[in-house]
Amino acid sequence: MFVAERFRSLVSNDFRILSVTEFSMKSHEFVPLQEIVRFSRLREDEVVYRIRRLSRERFLAGSAKPPSGYQGYVLTGSGYDALALRAFVNSGAVEAIGKSLGVGKESDIYEALDSRGKRCVIKLHRLGRMSFRQTVRKRGYVADRSHISWLYQSRLSAEREYSALRTLYAAGVSVPKPLAYNRHAVVMSVIEGTELKFAEMTDPEAILRKILRNMRMMYRRAGLVHSDLSEYNILVKANGQVLIIDWPQCVGVSHPNAQENLRRDISNVIRCFTKKAGLKPDEERVLEYVTGKRRSLGL
């Protein structure tokens, strides 16, 4: 079952236990029961009861073989999701959480309603989850600080994406509107569109021009290179509008990899239009246009 559904069964004392665990994970590989009791200021029997439930529902995981002679607990990915979702609901950024829109390469996307009842999406970033799972499976426990690296990496990824979206949106680049972020999660406006890969285009050249015009704005006005641009990260709406998504790996134009990444982004886009529509614009010319060395595309 998806976290959004399991999330509904949690009450405020459950969240208290999850956030105490989150906090204490900074200093413990596994957070001892006594620590959770102390910081949550709940009675021990209630804590024991709730931890058992939270573990059964996989919001918490216990140390399988207590590594240092005590039983301890850590947040799972779902536990971390629950804390972020709760923060959105509490701050009013999100009014209701809906169904899953799918699992991406490095994220899970949920539909939601924002504070004004408008549809939006919540993107939960997932980095390093494989390595976390593998480590737990292999050893039964995680022995060093890598036990929280998935948590830091996912949070960093969301932070990067949110701040990029703010810059891009303000610069007039066609991206989802950033609405809020918390921990490893970003709330943004929903795009009713199809990934370029699957989009049926009546006028592919016009779509390509729009994408390249946006890439030029990204580079010149926002000072950013997407760095993972592909036919999956461009959404095309029925009216022909294009939106560029999936920004956590973007870099500034003066980053040492910026030019290389930009070339790769450009060839990915061109390759897609060659395949889908037989268009073959000159890559050098496109590069000059995007970076501003040339004023018009002149396709």
Ligand code: ADP
């Ligand atoms: P990942 O890193 O997992 O690829 P993406 O940001 O590309 O993350 O999101 C995964 C998929 O979710 C996208 O390919 C797209 O289909 C969908 N999606 C992402 N953001 C939105 C949005 N704002 N509106 C509608 N669908 C979205």
Ligand code: MN
């Ligand atoms: Mn993507």
